[in-house]
Amino acid sequence: MITELGHFALILAFGVALVQMTVPMIGASLRRPGWMAVAEPAAIAQFLLTAFSFGALMHAFIVSDFSLRLVVENSHSAKPLIYKISGTWGNHEGSMLLWILILTLFGALAAVFGGALPPTLRARVLGVQSAIAVAFFAFILFTSNPFTRLSVPPFDGQDLNPLLQDPGLAFHPPFLYLGYVGLSMAFSFAVAALIEGRVDAAWGRWVRPWTLAAWVFLTIGIALGSWWAYYELGWGGFWFWDPVENASFMPWLLGAALLHSAIVVEKREALKSWTILLAILAFGFSLIGTFIVRSGVLTSVHAFANDPERGVFILMILAFFVGGALILFAARASAMEARGVFGLASRETMIVANNVLLAVSCFVVFIGTMWPLVAEMFFDRKLSVGPPYFNWAFTPIMAVLGLLLPLGAMLPWKRARIGRVLYQLRYVFVLAVALGGLVFAMQTGRGLLGPIGMFLAAWIVMGTIVDLAQRTGRGAGRLRRLVRLPRADWGKAVAHTGLGVTMLGVAGLTAWTVEDIHVAQFDEPFEVGAYTLTLDDVRDIEGPNYLATIGFLTLERDGREIAQLRPEKRVYPVAQMPTTEAAIDYDLARDVYVVLGDRQENGGWAVRTYIKPLTNWIWIGSGLMALGGLLSLSDRRFRVAAGARRAGPRPVAAE
Numbered sequence: 001m002i003t004e005l006g007h008f009a010l011i012l013a014f015g016v017a018l019v020q021m022t023v024p025m026i027g028a029s030l031r032r033p034g035w036m037a038v039a040e041p042a043a044i045a046q047f048l049l050t051a052f053s054f055g056a057l058m059h060a061f062i063v064s065d066f067s068l069r070l071v072v073e074n075s076h077s078a079k080p081l082i083y084k085i086s087g088t089w090g091n092h093e094g095s096m097l098l099w100i101l102i103l104t105l106f107g108a109l110a111a112v113f114g115g116a117l118p119p120t121l122r123a124r125v126l127g128v129q130s131a132i133a134v135a136f137f138a139f140i141l142f143t144s145n146p147f148t149r150l151s152v153p154p155f156d157g158q159d160l161n162p163l164l165q166d167p168g169l170a171f172h173p174p175f176l177y178l179g180y181v182g183l184s185m186a187f188s189f190a191v192a193a194l195i196e197g198r199v200d201a202a203w204g205r206w207v208r209p210w211t212l213a214a215w216v217f218l219t220i221g222i223a224l225g226s227w228w229a230y231y232e233l234g235w236g237g238f239w240f241w242d243p244v245e246n247a248s249f250m251p252w253l254l255g256a257a258l259l260h261s262a263i264v265v266e267k268r269e270a271l272k273s274w275t276i277l278l279a280i281l282a283f284g285f286s287l288i289g290t291f292i293v294r295s296g297v298l299t300s301v302h303a304f305a306n307d308p309e310r311g312v313f314i315l316m317i318l319a320f321f322v323g324g325a326l327i328l329f330a331a332r333a334s335a336m337e338a339r340g341v342f343g344l345a346s347r348e349t350m351i352v353a354n355n356v357l358l359a360v361s362c363f364v365v366f367i368g369t370m371w372p373l374v375a376e377m378f379f380d381r382k383l384s385v386g387p388p389y390f391n392w393a394f395t396p397i398m399a400v401l402g403l404l405l406p407l408g409a410m411l412p413w414k415r416a417r418i419g420r421v422l423y424q425l426r427y428v429f430v431l432a433v434a435l436g437g438l439v440f441a442m443q444t445g446r447g448l449l450g451p452i453g454m455f456l457a458a459w460i461v462m463g464t465i466v467d468l469a470q471r472t473g474r475g476a477g478r479l480r481r482l483v484r485l486p487r488a489d490w491g492k493a494v495a496h497t498g499l500g501v502t503m504l505g506v507a508g509l510t511a512w513t514v515e516d517i518h519v520a521q522f523d524e525p526f527e528v529g530a531y532t533l534t535l536d537d538v539r540d541i542e543g544p545n546y547l548a549t550i551g552f553l554t555l556e557r558d559g560r561e562i563a564q565l566r567p568e569k570r571v572y573p574v575a576q577m578p579t580t581e582a583a584i585d586y587d588l589a590r591d592v593y594v595v596l597g598d599r600q601e602n603g604g605w606a607v608r609t610y611i612k613p614l615t616n617w618i619w620i621g622s623g624l625m626a627l628g629g630l631l632s633l634s635d636r637r638f639r640v641a642a643g644a645r646r647a648g649p650r651p652v653a654a655e
């Protein structure tokens with residue numbers, strides 16, 4: 001009964017979305033307050049109905065209702081509860097329902113917290129947001145219904161993909177979708193502003209919190225996915241430039257550019273066209289990511305579906321919304337005339353440079369991701385674009401971005417003397433060069449990646465500290481003024497520091513990793529770098545829904561035991577799929593990463609070992625970037641709330 005109610009609620013939400021898409025938009029065109037007011041209760045009702053539908057599907061997974069085809073294909077009665085819950089979105093149909101749930105959540109939040117918006121703009125924003133929902137409701141109901149019943153339910157299910165039975169993957173998709181789908185709000189604001197024919201500082205102030213929230217969630221989601229790939233897949237890396245990894249990274253890059261560009265619209269009423277275009281493209285790349293994951297045109301370990309017909313439906317959604325928005329963008333070009341002028345040496349110019357670098361890096365990733373498909377379609381050639389292309393094409397762009405970042409953060413608006421800022425950063429530059437040179441002198445037989453990474457990390461982090469110090473002025477009370485800086489300033493500093501720390505971690509992991517493959521015999525120590533490992537035992541155990549072979553190794557350094565490591569090889573009998581569980585001794589300076597291989601003919605076991613310097617700084621830096629975004633978001637909430645209070649009565653009621 002609950003399942004049928006969930007299906008009915010989903011259909012009803014589709015109907016509400018159709019109403020919300022049309023009535024408020026017509027009301028905004030005719031200036032009818034009553035029609036425009038339909039948008040708010042419709043957005044809330046749409047979310048509540050979708051939430052009930054999603055809850056009904058989750059209930060079916062929790063109670064192992066094998067009359068549902070989706071539960072049979074993605075669950076098993078012996079599976080731990082957390083993976084029964086995460087199984088709700090660990091598949092194509094359930095993940096699309098989560099996609100729509102988050103889409104309607106953002107629409108409901110815009111309805112609740114959008115009271116300070118002009119009534120016509122609010123109605124159009126919610127109308128555009130609902131139009132996106134209509135498209136995806138149609139997609140899920142007509143091509144991907146999660147509530148399909150089986151006439152003869154089996155005794156048990158086929159289990160969830162073993163790679164997804166992990167805590168990191170249980171939380172990774174919801175955060176990633178909050179970022180992916182959250183960019184729809186920036187898109188809705190952009191299209192609504194184009195329809196209104198007005199893009200001003202107030203628009204920039206309204207769109208920034210939504211973009212910032214989406215970017216923060218996307219940062220957390222990407223970091224969780226990267227961490228999962230590092231410890232779960234057993235290959236020792238954190239990023240493989242897999243098509244689905246790239247699908248989440250491209251909107252993140254454009255979202256970062258959009259955030260900085262919206263600041264210029266708010267502060268200086270410049271870069272309006274660029275900001276609108278970024279809002280359209282950022283959500284467009286989110287839809288491209290959805291297409292990549294679900295169409296089957298590109299192969300990935302992360303892909304949900306392999307159905308070209310579904311891919312064509314998503315491609316039609318992409319073409320309609322992004323193509324329509326770009327046509328509207330071209331038609332409304334005259335409405336986006338910039339008012340603020342600025343010199344070549346100014347913060348605005350540095351933000352333009354930042355945005356160009358981020359946009360170019362996004363398209364570099366896009367070309368590398370899609371080129372195999374293009375080559376096969378038009379040239380009948382099977383090609384593979386791997387990490388070497390991305391590393392050589394993407395890394396220099398990020399290096400230039402890191403080099404410009406402290407300068408851009410410290411330059412004043414409108415006009416500046418760049419020599420003055422360079423003078424303030426002179427000691428930072430010298431110290432950063434010295435640290436890079438020291439690293440270069442200490443390493444032997446290595447490339448420049450490590451020293452350059454150390455230089456950029458020191459340059460960004462110390463430049464951020466100087467920027468904060470400059471904001472406190474001179475004389476007594478500097479510490480008090482530092483504490484009282486706006487949260488947005490602290491958020492910017494923390495996020496920029498996080499980028500520098502992440503660069504340090506990536507450079508350390510990439511430049512100084514030590515790898516060893518050894519056939520280990522019991523009780524015979526072997527050395528990897530400065531460490532000694534001893535294989536003590538190998539045992540077979542039975543888990544809740546898997547069989548595992550566990551190696552027991554002792555890790556030592558200079559004759560002192562550091563840790564006991566337990567790498568595993570698992571086999572999930574129901575899914576008939578093996579997985580690798582690496583054993584990792586975590587440390588801020590390095591990770592010791594051990595993977596158990598197969599038994600050898602001589603009685604030994606293959607053991608692959610990595611010594612990975614500075615790895616954990618990658619995720620520390622990602623956490624700092626997300627924290628910086630949250631700090632800025634808290635500051636923005638207070639300012640938006642203050643603006644709403646000053647606005648007095650709500651505009652719709654006044655009319």
